[in-house]
Amino acid sequence: MARKKAGGRVTEKLPKILEGENDPILRHRTFEVKEFGKDISDLISVMFKKLKHSKGVGLAANQIGRSESVFVYHWGKDRGYFINPRIEKLSVGEIVEMEGCLSLPHLGDQLVSRPNRVTISGLTKYGSSTTVRAEGMLARIFIHEMEHLEGGLYIDQL
Ligand SMILES: [Zn+2]
Secondary structure (H helix, E strand, O other): OOOOOOOOOOOOOOOOOOOOOOOOOOOOOOEOOOOOOHHHHHHHHHHHHHHHHOOOOEEEHHHHOOOEOEEEEEEOOEEEEEEEEEEEEEOOOEEEEEEOOOOOHHHOOEEEEEEOEEEEEEEOOOOOEEEEEEEOHHHHHHHHHHHHHOOOOHHHHO
16 A cells, blocks of 8 residues: 655656757747647647746746647636737837746846737637737746747847
8 A cells, every 4th residue: 555645746847947048949930720629629738837926927828848839827817818919919019027937037127118008819729719918027927938939038139
């Protein structure tokens, strides 16, 4: 008979976050999602868990080694995700703010100039369309994650 470990709780194994400015997966453009089933909804759920675990505000699928065009975000009361996101509108006005990346922890936070407002459209896990207009920090998160999905990193903007 197996002995029960005190407080033995099964912790789910979460994927690792890829790191480094030259990682080939981080530097590769992600692919459009074409099937809306369990795989994509599982991916989104793992990404939310990983985001929380890393205490991050945004996470793109290629940061955990996946190739789907998906990102999740959680900033204050704003929490959500996009599948196949597209930038519909960017403000002309830019703001310089500190910004960091879970994949570049060695660089810490850097000042990055970004548009102050963005409108993003994408799909839900059921395949229906969704559009979110963001400004300030949320806009910055969206633009940062969009950049990841294109194989970019915020250091490219410095
Ligand atoms: Zn990042």
